[in-house]
Amino acid sequence: MRELRHRFKMKRTRFVFLSAAFGGFLCLAGIPAFSAEPDVSPKTVSFDAEKLKKNKTGLYADIFDQIVYEKGAQFLRLGDLARRLTGKEKRIPARDVNIFDEVPDSLFFTNRQGREPLSKEALRDGTGEAVPAEGDWTVIKGKTEGVNAGFFIKDSTGQKFLLKFDPIDYPELASASESISSRIFYAAGYNVPSYHVVEFPLDRLVPAPDAKFFDQDGFNKPLTKEKIAELLHSAGKTKEGLYRASASKFLKGEILGPFSLSGCRSEDPNDTVPHRVLRTVRALRIMASWVNYYDLRMENTMDVLEDSAGGKVIRHYVYDFGSTLGSAGYGPKPPQFGHEYIFDYRDIAKALFTLGFWEKPWQKRWDENKRRVSMRSAGYFDNLYFNPGKWKPQLPYDAYDELTDADGFWAAKIILSFSEEDLKAIIETGKLTNDKVREYITGTLLERRKLIGEYWFDQTAPLDWFQIETRAEGLTVRATDLALYYGLKASARYRVSAPGFEKEYDRPEFFIETGKPASLPDPLILEVQSTRSDGRWSKKVCLTLARRGDRFELSKIERQL
Amino acid sequence: MKNVRHYHIFRNTGFRACCALGVCLALIFPSYAESAPEKLSYDRFTPALQEGTSGPQKLEGKAEYLLNHALVWPLDIFKKGMDETLNFIEHHRVYDKLDWLYEQFKANGIYTKPQMLSNLRDSGPGAEFNFSEMARLKQSMPHLKATGGIGWIDHKYFRVHSELGVEKKTEVGPYGWGVFNYEDRPREDFFGIGPDTSRGDGASYHSEITTVGARGGYSLGFGTDFAGEFLYENANIGDGKKGNMAQIGQHFPGQVIPGLDGADFLVMGAELTRDTRDFPEDPHKGSNIRLYGRFYKDVGGERLNFMKLRFEASKYVELFSDRQVIAARLVGEHNLELGNHNHIPFFHMARLGGNGLLPSLGDTMRGYVRNRFYADSDLVLNFEYRYEIWHYKNSALDAVIFCDEGQAFNEIGNFEMKDFRTTVGGGLRFKLRRRNYLSFETAWSNEGFQIYARTTAPF
Structure with missing residues (x-):
């Protein structure tokens, strides 16, 4: 008996220990399967800034993580591997999407141009922050990241800015790109720092007594007036002999480092959804494809702890637009960017097994351009072989790969909302002195915008702005076909199906004849498709109509992933 | 006067013709395709999230989660270590410093030359020396060739050589x-x-x-x-x-x-x-x-x-x-x-x-x-x-x-x-x-x- 009791005790102890160990294991792992409810409405919180984790990353770590680690680890993720092998990959819907398939305002994103076209002044102003004030600019230190010259300065009013200069052989290239692309991102809805093109004489830069910089040998050296002049030998100047730079104002608040493009910040109650399932993060790829922002990687994102309504919030920013349009910051964009990752296993394997006879699209494009850049201030930016669906940033991220067609439609819709006049207003802020360059960039962005629209609107039924009208004999659903609205397509056909009902239409105005609306089910789910450019039926848009008294109202829009 | 002119135009063209033209224009340019959207009856940007996403939602089931992460967790420690190291290398510009060091060696006439027989296992260190650069004689005696070298592969190879003359x-x-x-x-x-x-x-x-x-x-x-x-x-x-x-x-x-x-x-x-x-x-x-x-x-x-x-x-x-x-x-x-x-x-x-x-x-x-x-x-x-x-x-x-x-x-x-x-x-x-x-x-x-x-x- 004692023996039995002893055994039972032993078993119970073992069970308690094992349970505790397993529980601890799950807690330590922080299983996202049980993640908290997503809530995009920002809550102000009393954060202890000291305790907040400051993320760190850099190009090397980004490359290692995305090119080596993640590519290797995918073979150890047995669940995903099995799905991939059996062709049952699941597409995860974005989790920051509201009932009408839009992204409500959040700490990542604020609907601006997508909500209502902004005025030309608003587009030009961007974040609305001012340029550095006149007077001496005290150089606090040299820029630590990147390859071209740059300084952190404090203007005469004490405001801090980062100055980044153009490469001497490519005047206006990086500063204009930064000003233009940052405004496009801002108008689209993303949080960005302010960027302005500034021109000034050398003697405006006065080094602080303790100013230091990293020289080309990698050593931190005192930054003197002579050293500033020496560093700026490789910087571009205006015809008047002034130095030209992009000035970006320091953000107000505490910088917490980059945000993850995959996970979330556990200590932030506003940030509970893994970022890879946020439409705003996924769609960065499409926004980046428009302005050719190949360098959109984790290091170019930023979390900032900001004051908000008596508390604090962590706002998520995207920054450093020097590598957009035709610029790579230090010169024109290398020809392969936008076409392949920095180390693209798929393209490398393809080149390897085709014995080099397969000409990569960027190689073809580079050769057709005679391997040169025709307009130095525009850099290497064209739409030859630009494929919106295949455009790639420098590094592969899960968030970008998991982008669904619904996410793509949403981003393309915002991009298409920029008119030619809007773009011209934004491009003016780049202060490009050559009209041809300005026209070229406008033309390329417009053409790219069209290509993006044609591609992403073709992946789903590009129907939006639904209106429901309840009549005595049935329902009328009116929609706007954005492909027609933006002139991307001349005509289309539509198919609407509901339980016991299927009909084709020539216009996006669907009359569902039922005899009496009262006989319709509640809720009524309509599946709408349109014809794609190849004539096949598109993916479905599901409209849920709910009865409100004697009328039906739209209560949900869902797009097939 | 203005109204009168309009009236005349209207009377001259005729009401029927105007209606016919209007119908034709409506058919050729369907209003739904070109017009701006009407004001919608719902708030498109409402913060109300999709049903599936508003409650606790599982990205992966428990079993799938374990399958996907059990083998990866141990590697995460390695990843963290690598990230820290790479960040240190990048932010402290270690490559630039190494490059500087290499250039310093070169400026002093020392060139690294690793020795290899056939694979990495059969490899060893080696260096070439330019003694005229070491002795700062390059400027005064640009034709002087005073070089040497050493190479070593453990148990397999050892070589020293030198040359002195006019190059x-x-x-x-x-x-x-x-x-x-x-x-x-x-x-x-x-x-x-x-x-x-x-x-x-x-x-x-x-x-x-x-x-x-x-x-x-x-x-x-x-x-x-x-x-x-x-x-x-x-x-x-x-x-x-x-x-x-x-x-x-x-x-x-x-x-x-x-x-x-x-x-x-x-x-x-x-x-x-x-x-x-x-x-x-x-x-x-x-x-x-x-x-x-x-x-x-x-x-x-x-x-x-x-x-x-x-x-x-x-x-x-x-x-x-x-x-x-x-x-x-x-x-x-x-x-x-x-x-x-x-x-x-x-x-x-x-x-x-x-x-x-x-x-x-x-x-x-x-x-x-x-x-x-x-x-x-x-x-x-x-x-x-x-x-x-x-x-x-x-x-x-x-x-x-x-x-x-x-x-x-x-x-x-x-x-x-x-x-x-x-x-x-x-x-x-x-x-x-x-x-x-x-x-x-x-x-x-x-x-x-x-x-x-x-x-x-x-x-």
Whole structure:
């Protein structure tokens, strides 16, 4: 008996220990399967800034993580591997999407141009922050990241800015790109720092007594007036002999480092959804494809702890637009960017097994351009072989790969909302002195915008702005076909199906004849498709109509992933 | 007045015509396609999230989560460590500092030159020295050549060398210097002489060769040089130090293997070279031709007088673009006994097998082990197709497919086409600023396959 009791005790102890160990294991792992409810409405919180984790990353770590680690680890993720092998990959819907398939305002994103076209002044102003004030600019230190010259300065009013200069052989290239692309991102809805093109004489830069910089040998050296002049030998100047730079104002608040493009910040109650399932993060790829922002990687994102309504919030920013349009910051964009990752296993394997006879699209494009850049201030930016669906940033991220067609439609819709006049207003802020360059960039962005629209609107039924009208004999659903609205397509056909009902239409105005609306089910789910450019039926848009008294109202829009 | 004019227009065109025009316009330009959207009856940007996402939603089920993460968790520790290290390297500019250090060494006449026999395991440190730069004599004596070098591979290779004289500084002109070279190879393989030896019959020997003398020449311009040399060479041969192989003295009786006791030579040679390659370490165009003859006078009385004639020619052609290069090389060597009862010492015979390179390794037959065949003569054709598979800024990765055809033979009369041995293979070569930095190759032959990791291409 004692023996039995002893055994039972032993078993119970073992069970308690094992349970505790397993529980601890799950807690330590922080299983996202049980993640908290997503809530995009920002809550102000009393954060202890000291305790907040400051993320760190850099190009090397980004490359290692995305090119080596993640590519290797995918073979150890047995669940995903099995799905991939059996062709049952699941597409995860974005989790920051509201009932009408839009992204409500959040700490990542604020609907601006997508909500209502902004005025030309608003587009030009961007974040609305001012340029550095006149007077001496005290150089606090040299820029630590990147390859071209740059300084952190404090203007005469004490405001801090980062100055980044153009490469001497490519005047206006990086500063204009930064000003233009940052405004496009801002108008689209993303949080960005302010960027302005500034021109000034050398003697405006006065080094602080303790100013230091990293020289080309990698050593931190005192930054003197002579050293500033020496560093700026490789910087571009205006015809008047002034130095030209992009000035970006320091953000107000505490910088917490980059945000993850995959996970979330556990200590932030506003940030509970893994970022890879946020439409705003996924769609960065499409926004980046428009302005050719190949360098959109984790290091170019930023979390900032900001004051908000008596508390604090962590706002998520995207920054450093020097590598957009035709610029790579230090010169024109290398020809392969936008076409392949920095180390693209798929393209490398393809080149390897085709014995080099397969000409990569960027190689073809580079050769057709005679391997040169025709307009130095525009850099290497064209739409030859630009494929919106295949455009790639420098590094592969899960968030970008998991982008669904619904996410793509949403981003393309915002991009298409920029008119030619809007773009011209934004491009003016780049202060490009050559009209041809300005026209070229406008033309390329417009053409790219069209290509993006044609591609992403073709992946789903590009129907939006639904209106429901309840009549005595049935329902009328009116929609706007954005492909027609933006002139991307001349005509289309539509198919609407509901339980016991299927009909084709020539216009996006669907009359569902039922005899009496009262006989319709509640809720009524309509599946709408349109014809794609190849004539096949598109993916479905599901409209849920709910009865409100004697009328039906739209209560949900869902797009097939 | 204005209203009156409108009224007249209306009356003149007629109400029906206006209606007809309106209908036609409506049909041609359907309003739904072009008009701006009406005000919607719902708030498109409402913060109300989709049902599926507003409650606790599982991205993965528990079982799937464990399947996806159980094997990855241990690696996350490694990832974290790597990230920290890489961030440290990047933010503290460690690469720039290393580059600075390397440049400092170079500015002081010290150049790193890692030594490699065939793979990373058979590798070791090495350096070349430019003493005139070290002594800051480059400015005052720009033609002075005072160089040296050292290389070491544990248990396998050791070499020191130095040169002192006048080096060429212009396209056309003379040059000349004295040379000293000491090379020690404690574990060389030997499989017998002739084309039909067996790999199973291997033995090991130790070779230690010291050379002193002078070399000089004249540059004729257009990459063409004519040079001559006069050297004294002392060769000591002994038992090899390779544990798993027989000693050469026991395995092959001394009377069959000439030169087994070593020898002393006076060497006189002449060489003609023409090098028109665009980049010597990564040529895409041009050719490199080398023709030389050496007379070895045995001064030790071992009757080992012989003459060595050697021809090397390589040619590089871009195929359809500069991303595809065909490289071909032809090598022929013939060693000729001088006088009756003279022999060619085995350690100076033509050798075949391995990936070539390093001073005096066997000619390139990559499917066979290093120095697999020894004979009086050999003839080798190396063919490579090199093509770029990755490119980023000034670094690139090339793939290479190659085929080596070669044979070793003792008498020219015995040469037959059917005796050619073939190896095929492929590899990857990483280049930075058109210099080979790392090369991985594998080759197959009828004796199995070989794997190579090198820092240079064989030709």
